[in-house]
Structure formats: structure tokens, C-alpha cells
Amino acid sequence: MSARLLLEEMLIKRSQQKKRMSPLNYKERLFVLTQSQLTYYDGRRERKFRRGSIELSRIRCAEIVKNGGEIIPCQNKYPFQVVYDTNTLYVFAPSHDSRSLWVHSLKGEIKDNAVVSAKFHPQFWQEGAWLCCRQVEKQAPGCEEYNLFGDISRKPLPPIPGEEQSKNKKVTDDPTHTHTRAHTHTSVSSFFLLQQRRPPPPLPPEGDDDDKEEEEEVMVALYDFPGTEPHDLSLVKGGEYVILDKCDVNWYKARNQFSEEGYIPSNYITEKTSENLVQFVWYSKQVNRNKAEELLRKEDKEGAFIVRDSSTPGTYTVSLYAKSAPGEGGAAIKHYHIKESQGSPLHFYLAEKHLFSSIPELIEYHKHNAAGLVARLRYPVGKQDKSAPSTAGFSYEKWEINRSELTFMKELGSGQFGVVRLGKWRAQYRVAIKAIREGAMYEEDFIEEAKVMMRLSHPKLVQLYGVCSQQKPIYIVTEFMEHGCLLNFLRQRRGSFSLGSLLSICLDVSEGMEHLEANGFLHRDLASRNCLVNDSLVVKVSDFGMTRYVLDDQYTSSLGAKFPVKWSPPEVFNFCKYSSKSDVWSYGVLMWEVFTEGRMPFEQNQNHEVVTLVTRGHRLYRPKMASPAIYDIMQLSWLERPGDRPSFSQLCLMISDALEGETPPPN
CATH class of the missing domain: 1.10.510.10 (Transferase(Phosphotransferase) domain 1)
Incomplete structure (x- = not known):
């Protein structure tokens, strides 16, 4: 008989084992609490893939995390912690009430655990130290007493064999319950002596740790990337790569099928999952309604189509071109919202009579059957010959560019800082080069800031590739934009x-x-x-x-x-x-x-x-x-x-x- 379901909610989980934290280490997971386990899943509720599971008997502490002014790089701003074995799982709830409910429920389920902690760390373990007490040992004793919340009492800890009960120990009766509460009066040294005499907790079952799976995360290359530096790893479009370390938001360390390792740009790869639409030629993430219509009219083919993001986050639209649409008197472009069925199991559809368990299956069906659309989905438009996006610098941690590697071409214009020219880096990458006129700016301050600005990488920001700062004039090297301002x-x-x-x-x-x-x-x-x-x-x-x-x-x-x-x-x-x-x-x-x-x-x-x-x-x-x-x-x-x-x-x-x-x- 399965354990009774207590709670279920989409929350955000922080990676437990990464040395360096970035927004990429925070992942949305479906958390499910039963009377025996806390489990978290990847994917939709109806087709969930288990990433990790913790037996409640292994949990030593469940408590909120005092943020202490630290920036939380995800949309959920209410953290709590689950301490089990030698690990701390940090979970981020979307609201104060949600967090309170999870912590309250967990505490209620673990109140009789023999392994409950005497003390805990009220703030994060981050960048190799506890933020609350600055101890640098991850297994260091907690610095604040841990209590179950007031309306649930805890049974006394079992006595240590051979040790007499202290005559001075006070036992306080809870006025609202019949149990006694001895937890706060048990000495820390006695507690850890007790822990040493118990058998060690069981090792987690193989394959139930989210971070182990994430360390073997497989990605597919969307574009070719010819590595420019010795520490780079070249990418081949369609090839598969194992992610070894997410160094920062823009660059990952990866391994290819030949066991070669190096740095790759994160925006050149995508997760290898059946539900990830980025890997399909018909999906264009950065295309809005107007651009979709421009692309389809330019293609001018019956059944030309694009699948794109809708204005509602997490939903998708099929934009479809027909040369002769009924009632239109000529060519027309129709935009069909991909609907999701209510209840379980989840299905996707354009026409209610034709339901599919995934969007790729839906697209494949409508390639062969119009089934209510103005035309079949014949020609995917948008990704053919699509140029690769800009990278945050030419390589990982490379912001100083050797000026001998720059070739200067025609002048593009003149701004408040100096002349801007079209150029090439290493005779192959087209760039814009700004020569900073002497006395036009605070150069030293800017060079430091440039290292930060390079990390701001987005399809709608002009990319800064680096600077030439070793001699005058200073050059700023950026992405080249063909049509100018x-x-x-x-x-x-x-x-x-x-x-x-x-x-x-x-x-x-x-x-x-x-x-x-x-x-x-x-x-x-x-x-x-x-x-x-x-x-x-x-x-x-x-x-x-x-x-x-x-x-x-x-x-x-x-x-x-x-x-x-x-x-x-x-x-x-x-x-x-x-x-x-x-x-x-x-x-x-x-x-x-x-x-x-x-x-x-x-x-x-x-x-x-x-x-x-x-x-x-x-x-x-x-x-x-x-x-x-x-x-x-x-x-x-x-x-x-x-x-x-x-x-x-x-x-x-x-x-x-x-x-x-x-x-x-x-x-």
C-alpha cells in the first residue's frame, strides 16, 4: 500500500554539490511529500521523471533559512532547508505561506526521528562557508538550537547507556500536551556522543541524488563552435556533450565522445530531452508574431510554418502560411495556439478531436493531416542557415584581446568616445572596434567594469567581446550590427x-x-x-x-x-x-x-x-x-x-x- 500524499507543489531546488553558485544551479522541481518520503521530479506532473528521493527517517532537521540579505537568483524568495545524512537540501518556495506549510508538515513527520539535530545552521552554506557562523567545515556543528514548532512536542532523547541522568537537569511539562520536552536541555556533547554510538545512517539508494544526475547532464549542440583557445572544446552541430561544470552562466566545461574536455558557450547547446523544443528545426524561441509573419511571407510557400513562444509564458503558437485560405481571397497567415487538456494524463492539441502526449507528436501528425488547419505543416521556416548567436567573449575568462589579432576595415561612424570601425578578429570574426579617444573616459574604471559587462549576454543586447587595454588608444571590441543605429x-x-x-x-x-x-x-x-x-x-x-x-x-x-x-x-x-x-x-x-x-x-x-x-x-x-x-x-x-x-x-x-x-x- 502506497504512503499517503501530504503535499505536492512546484518549488525550486538549489544544487547541493556545486562549488560555485549561479542562476543555473537553481532548478524547478515538482516536490511530493508523503508519510515516508520527500521526492522531487523533473518535468510535468503527468510525465514526471524522478530526480531524487529522501526517506523521512533520514531527515535530521527541517527549518526555514534566514536569508541575511543574500541575493536569491531565482523567482522563489522563501528558502527552507532539509538536513539529512551529511547533506543539506535547499528548497525555495513561492510564498511565506507555502514555506510555512512545507516546514510545518516536515517537522510534524520527523518529530520522532532518532537522528533529529540538537543544533542547526540558520543561514546558507555558500562558497565554502556557513554564512551564519563563518565555519568552513560543511559538517561543523550547528550554531543555533533547533526546535520543533510549538504545537508539536518532542519525545526525550534515549538515555546514553551507563550515563546517569543529571540531577540538575530540568524537565519542563508542556502546558498543552502530555509529552515532556527534553530536547533543548540535552547537551550538544551528549548528543554527538550518542550519534557516534549509533550505526551510521544508510547510504542513499543509487541514482536518487539529483546532483549526480546533473553532473552527467547530456547536451546537444545547436551550432558548430570552433574553439579559439587551447582550453576550448570545439562543438559539432548535433553532437552530444557531457557537462562537467557550469563555470558561469555563459560558459560550461564539457566532455565530448572522445573524452576531450574544454570550455563551450552555454547558448550553443540545449538539453537532450524529448520535451525540449529547441532541438527541433521548426521551433524558433526568439520569434514574435510580427517576425513570424515576415519570415512566412518571405518564404511564400503553401504550408510554411513556425512554432514559437506565445505571449503567455510556457505556451506555444503555430504560425502557418496558406496561399489560398477560405474566406481570405488570397494568401493568409493563421496563428494557432497549442492547447493543453485538463486533467490527467496531459494532452496537447490544435483541434480537440486530435490529442497528443507531446508537442513533437502533434507537429508530426499535422505534417500529414491538416485536420482543421488551413494547410498541412509542410515547410518549417526560420532555422535554416541560421547564424550562430554571439558568445560572451571569444572564450571563457578572456576579456583582453591582442590588438595584433585585429584587422581594421571601413569606418562606421564617430561617437562621443571616438571612431568606430568595422574589423575582423583573427581574420574571420566580424567585429566593431571603438578606438577610445584619449581623455574621453575614465579608462581604468571602465576596463574593470568591462569584465562585468561581458557577462551580460542576451540576444537583445549588443555583445561586448573584450578590450585591448595594454597600450593607447584603448579599443572596445563588440558585436558588429550591419544596419547601424x-x-x-x-x-x-x-x-x-x-x-x-x-x-x-x-x-x-x-x-x-x-x-x-x-x-x-x-x-x-x-x-x-x-x-x-x-x-x-x-x-x-x-x-x-x-x-x-x-x-x-x-x-x-x-x-x-x-x-x-x-x-x-x-x-x-x-x-x-x-x-x-x-x-x-x-x-x-x-x-x-x-x-x-x-x-x-x-x-x-x-x-x-x-x-x-x-x-x-x-x-x-x-x-x-x-x-x-x-x-x-x-x-x-x-x-x-x-x-x-x-x-x-x-x-x-x-x-x-x-x-x-x-x-x-x-x-
Whole structure:
């Protein structure tokens, strides 16, 4: 007879054995508590794959974790711990109530365990030390007394053979229960002597430890990667690689089938699981509705299709092109939301009569049967000949670039720091090279910051590859963007943009800024002139954080022409107070630039006049191409109080919703 189910919830688990912690060490797991085990699973509830299981009899402590101001790099901010054998499992709940319920339930189930601890560590074990007491031994005795919560009493510890009960020991009766509580009066030394006389706890069953499985995590290469340094490992598209260490968010150490080891870029690989859509040619993660329509029209084939993320996180849409759709009078693009059935087992469908246990099975079926769609899914579009993404630097921990390896080509333009040229690194990688004019910036401070900026890797941020800092002038080497700055791109193509194209530009920028916001990084000078456009018409945010290193006093003075007053909120031009919400204000002005196709904001006013107007509550007018709903988003970005403005994650959802309009499922 199976043990009774007590609790079941999606929580986040921290890796127990990794030496270095990063957001990649925090994984969502389905936790299930029964009267005999705490088990956690990978995957959906209906098709769960067991990652780990702990017998409740092995648990020594279940308690909340006092955070102590440490940053928690996952969305669940309420940690608790389960101490068993010689391990500590850290779990992160989504709310205070959720955490309390789990800790309360666990304590209730383990209250009679012979191995319950006398003391525990109230803060995290992190980077080789206990944060609470700074002890560096992982098995060091706890520094705070461990108690079961007040409404559950604990039986006294069994006496140690041959040891007389101390005459001075006090036994306190619990006024609400008949049991006595001797736990808090048992000496730590007696407790550990007792532990030594007991047989050691059983070893965990083979294969039940999540971290052992994660250490043998197998990934599939999405792109070729020719290693550029001796410590790199080259990747072959479609090849399988075992991950040895997740060094940081951008670079992993891996082993190939020939037992060769080295560093690989994390965005060039994906998990090898049947439910991971990234490995399929028909799935395009970074494609929104408007870009999907552009790609399908360009392909112009009956049955051309893309599977992409919907605006609702965790759901997917099939965008399908038909040359002659009923009732359309010509070619049409339909967007079908992939639905999930209610109850168990879980099924996916486009048409309710045709249910499938996985999305790949659904796609395979509709390749051969329209079954209510306007056409069969014939031609996957989007990934053929897709260029590989940028990497965070050319190799792991490589930020200094040898200038002899740079080839200079044509001049691209001139900015506040100096001349920008198109170039090549090692004669094969196209890059943009900024030569920093002497006296234009605080060079030493910037070089240190560049090491941090290189780690900010995202498809909607212009990638910094490294710097040449050993001699003057200093060079900044970045990703090359073929169409240059967004401002010129808008002005040169004025009159050719659809509403969807303009929204797509805004979404690209908001996604890049969302990544900066999530990493606590401020731009301080967000505007269309500081965004760039590549050959695939993807817009990326550039020059984030650079204004801090400018030596031009005019640029940071509200009286000077170079200060971006027209993009700045009142708290910046009045008090120089920057935050992610000041970047949100600038984003609203950038949206206005986009929907006016590159006009100058407040074009009839001088900077000092703009300061007066904005302080009095005046805002930019609604552009003709912006609907009232889109203008509402701009106005939310321009609210007087910074705390009232939306976050970039909220802006992403607003823009996505404006872009999306799902086609109902077929009958």
C-alpha cells in the first residue's frame, strides 16, 4: 500500500554539490511529500521523471533559512532547508505561506526521528562557508538550537547507556500536551556522543541524488563552435556533450565522445530531452508574431510554418502560411495556439478531436493531416542557415584581446568616445572596434567594469567581446550590427513600417532592458541612437552603463547640449537619481521615437524648456501611428513617481500582448 500524499507543489531546488553558485544551479522541481518520503521530479506532473528521493527517517532537521540579505537568483524568495545524512537540501518556495506549510508538515513527520539535530545552521552554506557562523567545515556543528514548532512536542532523547541522568537537569511539562520536552536541555556533547554510538545512517539508494544526475547532464549542440583557445572544446552541430561544470552562466566545461574536455558557450547547446523544443528545426524561441509573419511571407510557400513562444509564458503558437485560405481571397497567415487538456494524463492539441502526449507528436501528425488547419505543416521556416548567436567573449575568462589579432576595415561612424570601425578578429570574426579617444573616459574604471559587462549576454543586447587595454588608444571590441543605429534605420525607412514592425522593435528593446534590469544593471542613456540593428532586423541595446565613464562635463550637466534631458525623468535632471525606473522613462521616449519613425522628442523646445515643461506635468503627444492603447504604455512609463512606473518585465508583457492575437482553434 502506497504512503499517503501530504503535499505536492512546484518549488525550486538549489544544487547541493556545486562549488560555485549561479542562476543555473537553481532548478524547478515538482516536490511530493508523503508519510515516508520527500521526492522531487523533473518535468510535468503527468510525465514526471524522478530526480531524487529522501526517506523521512533520514531527515535530521527541517527549518526555514534566514536569508541575511543574500541575493536569491531565482523567482522563489522563501528558502527552507532539509538536513539529512551529511547533506543539506535547499528548497525555495513561492510564498511565506507555502514555506510555512512545507516546514510545518516536515517537522510534524520527523518529530520522532532518532537522528533529529540538537543544533542547526540558520543561514546558507555558500562558497565554502556557513554564512551564519563563518565555519568552513560543511559538517561543523550547528550554531543555533533547533526546535520543533510549538504545537508539536518532542519525545526525550534515549538515555546514553551507563550515563546517569543529571540531577540538575530540568524537565519542563508542556502546558498543552502530555509529552515532556527534553530536547533543548540535552547537551550538544551528549548528543554527538550518542550519534557516534549509533550505526551510521544508510547510504542513499543509487541514482536518487539529483546532483549526480546533473553532473552527467547530456547536451546537444545547436551550432558548430570552433574553439579559439587551447582550453576550448570545439562543438559539432548535433553532437552530444557531457557537462562537467557550469563555470558561469555563459560558459560550461564539457566532455565530448572522445573524452576531450574544454570550455563551450552555454547558448550553443540545449538539453537532450524529448520535451525540449529547441532541438527541433521548426521551433524558433526568439520569434514574435510580427517576425513570424515576415519570415512566412518571405518564404511564400503553401504550408510554411513556425512554432514559437506565445505571449503567455510556457505556451506555444503555430504560425502557418496558406496561399489560398477560405474566406481570405488570397494568401493568409493563421496563428494557432497549442492547447493543453485538463486533467490527467496531459494532452496537447490544435483541434480537440486530435490529442497528443507531446508537442513533437502533434507537429508530426499535422505534417500529414491538416485536420482543421488551413494547410498541412509542410515547410518549417526560420532555422535554416541560421547564424550562430554571439558568445560572451571569444572564450571563457578572456576579456583582453591582442590588438595584433585585429584587422581594421571601413569606418562606421564617430561617437562621443571616438571612431568606430568595422574589423575582423583573427581574420574571420566580424567585429566593431571603438578606438577610445584619449581623455574621453575614465579608462581604468571602465576596463574593470568591462569584465562585468561581458557577462551580460542576451540576444537583445549588443555583445561586448573584450578590450585591448595594454597600450593607447584603448579599443572596445563588440558585436558588429550591419544596419547601424536604430535612429538612422527609422529615418531612412520612414513610411515603410507596419504597426507590427514598430511594436516588434519596441519588444526587442524591452527584452534587452529586462535582462539588464534582472541583473541589476542600469543603462542611463537609453535612446534609439544607442540601439543597433543587425542583418536579421533584430534590434539590440548598446552602450549600456557607458555614461558613467564619460569625462565630458557637458554630457552630465543639465545645462549642456549633450545631456540627454529629453529622454530623462524629473528625478534625473533635478537630482541625478538613477534607477531601473529612470530607464523605464527613457524607454517610453524611445517608443515615441519609434512610432514617429525617428523624430526628435520636444523638437520645438530647448533643454531648459523641457525641464520646465516635464516638471509641470507636460508629456510628449501621441504619435499618429500609435493607437491609444500603445500611447497608454508610453504614458505609464512617464508617471511622475518612479515607483508607479512599470518594470521592464511588465512592459515586455504589455508589448507582447499588443503584438499577439491568437487564432481560435479549429472545430
